[in-house]
Amino acid sequence: MSMTVLNKTYSLPPIDTRAVWRYAAARTETEETAALLNACLDELGDTLSPSVCYAVLPLRIDGARCDFGAFTVSSSSLAAHLNGCERAVVFAATVGVAIDRLITRYAALSPAKALLFQAIGAERIEALCDAFCLDVAGHKTRFSPGYGDLPLTAQRNIFAVLQCEKRIGLTLNDSLLMSPSKSVTAFVGL
Amino acid sequence: MTFRDFLQSHIVRLDGGMGTLLQQRDLQPGEHPERWNVTHPDVIVDIHKAYYDAGSHVVCTNTFGANLLKFDEEELERLVKAAVNNASTARAQSTAPQKKFIALDIGPSGKLLKPLGDLDFEEAVRVFAHTVRLGVKYGADLILIETMNDSYETKAALLAAKENSDLPVLVSNAYGEDGTLMTGATPEAMVALIEGMGADALGANCSLGPRGLRGVAEQLVKYASVPVVLKPNAGLPRAVDGNTVFDVTAEEFAAEVADLVKQGVRVVGGCCGTTPDYIRALTDAVEPLSPVPLTEKCRTVVSSYTHAVTFGEQPLLIGERINPTGKKRFKQALLENDITYLLSEGVKQQEHGVHLLDVNVGLPDIDEPAMLKTAVCELQAVLDLPLQIDTANIAAMEAALRRYNGKALINSVNGKADSMAAVFPLVKKYGGVVVALTLDENGIPATAEGRVAIAKNIIDTAATYGIGKHELVFDTLAMTVSADNTAATVTLSALKTIRETLGCHTSLGVSNVSFGLPNRDAVNGVFFAMALQNGLSAAIMNPYSADMRKTYYAYRALGGLDENCADYLNAAATFATATAVATPTETQTLDGTSPLQHAIVKGFATEAAALTRRMLTDMPPLTIVNDEIIPALNTVGCGFENKTVYLPQLLMSAEAAKHAFEEIKAVMASDTAAKKGPFVLATVHGDIHDIGKNIVKLLLENYGFAVIDLGKDVPPQTVVDTIVEHHAPLCGLSALMTTTVPAMEETVRLIKEHAPWCQTIVGGAVLTKDYADKIGADHYGKDAMECVRYAESVWANAANR
Structure with missing residues (x-):
């Protein structure tokens, strides 16, 4: 069986500040916090490097068992999510290390800025995933390891197949977290 | 002929892709290609032989991912042995006429370094070292470290290769479309790092086709003195009828690469998507060409993990503020392991325009090697400026150089035989430009000639270690002019001779010259100008000094180094405000609170600091804390609990309060402020999310707790040991992931067992009250204010007993 892993990149839409405030646990902004967010966005500039790698896999569902050819995972919630699809896209997306550097920098120096950079990073990676999913699947619904009963260990399968380290510089830590941290892996039904 | 000799005088042809060919032979997605060395040796031999037959001088073993993180020791040895054997078999079978070598191929570990x-960096070195030793054992002729997208991992792999073999080492990085590595380094920075450590060749491979890598290759040729390697992909992959195809043909590929060979690239091959056909075309295209001779670039250059800084193009500013000498607050910070203070000094100096940061943490009674290593690691985690490692302690110098992510400036060596014998081997091993002081066993010569003579001796001795004079920067030692009125002129005369006659770059610690005089800044500023005029390349200086900054920007404008005086104009705007910063005059704000309370509630950090500074002139520090800062914090804290203030505003206020506290600390003797606690704080083992923990820390400090912050990914035993050591009454643990909650449970269990007096409070995204109870924690902290309230209550109960 042959399978092609491809790379994509997108220019992201303008930042959705309402989403940023939501990720920063703030229901509203104040004059002061809005000024801080603007300062953070200026500092971030265009340092993000959004990239995605993905492959289209065959799919056979048998109960909770999802067989993608290259690997199988057992998850009734993933099976329900992909129900009726004959193929699935598996992808890994990251906005790169720049945002992690800023978060680290301000974790020590300014937790308020660190919080906002965390929130900006969360908004940006979701925007990247939305752009990718709309592009390849025409919809935005995706399913990631850790959702429902899909175990985080599925990360190992995804990384083995996509070679994320080599393709987009995305690595998996021992505790199955990803570095850079503003990254997502997921399945999308076709 | 050895490979090293061959490399000096030939255009070297490497092989092409392996992975894509194995896929065509039915390697399954997710399967480890390295295992095929044992399971399908015939296929591997076939591919190697096809490359030799196509004209490769060097084939790379099928060991890209062969490391201890992916295979156990026993399997790894079998795989590397088989891999080298397969290449040997192919070499024996091929009848092609060219010289044939075998490179041990080493790809990235697959993990990102801390x-x-x-x-961990040393763990990475250990992992690579193991593969290197196996390659040496089974007879590789050279080592190719390739596809590295991180400068730090590149350093780890190169260090492992140099420490465990004498084989030639080629180092190749994967650059992105923006021409930098994934973690930010430019080609120039990578040249500095890799050449500094003594690699035999360096270059670029993977990620892009030959056209995409053209800019990177040109940069590498421009800056590198060693041969440049280029091993591009066959363009970009596409899926056609379920197969992967690449968009650059063999002929196009060969023509593009050959064109870069004409510009100086010396080692060529192909990466993903290239096949023996590409190498055959490449062989035909480069065979008629003669190698462009290598030239010594002799640049004096240091680097960080993002960029290189070159001596000579512009005068350089080296910020001197990370140094405890004469700074009470800094000494206290070091003794308390308060790294944040050190980081903020670094960031502040960067904001003041310095090009490099001097790092000196030398204090009596401090473990300097450990502290300097920590300081370097912490600084390079948050700052992209090259560092000057400043220490007289050789063990500390080595510890810091080893961990430094780039090519450092080293401060210093001098003309004493034992100094050179200790420092030069480190410069040779880790790379670095070293500041050389013109003094020796007989002290500092009183004459310029005497200092120049020492400089010559240092140059000659460095040469015996293989260190060129461009790796030396001479400091002719600014002496105190109030003690000897010729002190400045002797220093400047020696400086000028070294710069102009010996052709070396220079640096000076400028401010010594004014010692003992009033208004030192004025003297320093003029001396700095005189030194620049005499050929000073870099000054170790106080970037907050207006006089120094004025001199620097004016000198560059006058010296034709500042186009349209643009930098001067920018800087001049700050000269005026520097003296008049934030001196608010009103004593009452509209809502009736004091200006300091207002500044804290609003989260205006600079203003809060300035107001505190002013109030300290006529108010006792503790009155400011109790009547101003704490009430302001309570206002915001209550707002947060009542959901009228949200987390970002709470944090801004906490930071403003922290700035106010910094001013208070600066005037209070370190031990008079009785602290509550200590409160031991950690993000649990396996978890690297620490923002919540940092928020808790900030607020606890605001409320007067001494916090011992163990950081993130902290092993349970470390937490317990720290609690026991300090007999800490409180411990806070944070975990974000469900996968790391077991580590939290284990930590709580160990605390209960070994430190039963300690109250535990746990928090983090996945935790709930039920979960906290289940794992035996004393309290669940739903947010940072909750932690403060709990800590206060525990402390009050303890005090009542």
Whole structure:
């Protein structure tokens, strides 16, 4: 069986500040916090490097068992999510290390800025995933390891197949977290 | 002929892709290609032989991912042995006429190094070292470290290769479309790092086709003195009828690469998507060409993990503020392991325009090697300026150089035989430009000639270690002019001779000259100008000094180094405000609170600091804390609990309060402020999310707790040991992931067992009250204010007993 892993990149839409405030646990902004967010966005500039790698896999569902050819995972919630699809896209997306550097920098120096950079990073990676999913699947619904009963260990399968380290510089830590941290892996039904 | 000799005088042809060919032979997605060395040796031999037959001088063993993180020791040895054997077999079988070598191929570990990821630098060195030793054992002729997208991992792999073999080492990085590595380094920075450590060749491979890598290759040729390697992909992959195809043909590929060979690239091959056909075309295209001779670039250059800084193009500013000498607050910070203070000094100096940061943490009674290593690691996690490692302690110098992510400036060596014998081997091993002081066993010569003579001796001795004079920067020692009125002129005369006659770059610690005089800044500023005029390349200086900054920007404008005086104009705007910063005059704000309370509530940090400074002139520090800062914090804290203030505003206020506290600390003797606690704080083992923990820390400090912050990914035993050592009454643990909650449970269990007096409070995204109870924690902290309230209550109960 042959399978092609491809790379994509997108220019992201303008930042959705309402989403940023939501990720920063703030229901509203104040004059002061809005000024801080603007300062953070200026500092971030265009340092993000959004990239995605993905492959289209065959799919056979048998109960909770999802067989993608290259690997199988057992998850009734993933099976329900992909129900009726004959193929699935598996992808890994990251906005790169720049945002992690800023978060680290301000974790020590300014937790308020660190919080906002965390929130900006969360908004940006979701925007990247939305752009990718709309592009390849025409919809935005995706399913990631850790959702429902899909175990985080599925990360190992995804990384083995996509070679994320080599393709987009995305690595998996021992505790199955990803570095850079503003990254997502997921399945999308076709 | 050895490979090293061959490399000096030939255009070297490497092989092409392996992975894509194995896929065509039915390697399954997710399967480890390295295992095929044992399971399908015939296929591997076939591919190697096809490359030799196509004209490769060097084939790379099928060991890209052969490391201890992916295979156990026993399997790894079998795989590397088989891999080298397969290449040997292919070499024996091929009848092609060219010289044939075998490179041990080493790709990235697959993990990102700390602080971005979870792989420790020394662990990475250990992992690569193991593969290197196996390659040496089974007879590789050279080592190719390739596809590295991180400068730090590149350093780890190169260090492992140099420490465990004498084989030639080629180092190749994967550059992105923006022409930098994934973690930010430019080609120039990578040249500095890799050449500094003594690699035999360096270059670029993978990620892009030959056209995409053209700019990177040109940069590498421009800056590198060693041969440049280029091993591009066959363009970009596409899926056609379920197969992967690449968009650059063999002929196009060969023509593009050959064109870069004409510009100076010396080692060529192909990466993903290239096949023996590409190498055959490449062989035909480069065979008629003669190698462009290598030239010594002799640049004096240091680097960080993002960029290179070159001596000579512009005068350089080296910020001197990370140094405890004469700074009470800094000494206290070091003794308390308060790294944040050191980081903020670094960031502040960067904001003041310095090009490099001097790092000196030398204090009596401090473990300097450990502290300097920590300081370097912490600084390079948050700052992209090259560092000057400043220490007289050789063990500390080595510890810091080893961990430094780039090519450092080293401060210093001098003309004493034992100094050179200790420092030069480190410069040779880790790379670095070293500041050389013109003094020797007989002290500092009183004459310029005497200092120049020492400089010559240092140059000659460095040469015996293989260190060129461009790796030396001479400091002719600014002496105190109030003690000897010729002190400045002797220093400047020696400086000028070294710069103009010996052709070396220079640096000076400028401010010594004014010692003992009033208004030192004025003297320093003029001396700095005189030194620049005499050929000073870099000054170690106080970047907050207006006089120094004025001199620097004016000198560059006058010297034709500042186009349209643009930098001067920018800087001049700050000269005026520097003296008049934030001196608010009103004593009452509209809502009736004091200006300081207002500044804290609003989160205006600079203003809060300035107001505190002013109030300290006529108010006792503790009155400011109790009547101003704490009430302001309570206002915001209550707002947060009542959901009228949200987390970002709470943090801004806490930071403003922290700035106010910094001013208070600066005037209070370190031990008079009785602190509550200590409160031991950690993000649990396996978890690297620490923002919540940092928020708790900030607020606890605001409320007067001494916090021992163990950081993130902290092993349970470390937490317990710290609690026991300090007999800490409180411990806070944070975990974000469900996968790391077991580590939290284990930590709580150990605390209960070994430190039963200690109250535990746990928090983090996945935790709930039920979960906290289940794992035996004393309290669940739903947010940072909750932690403060709990800590206060525990402390009050303890005090009542």
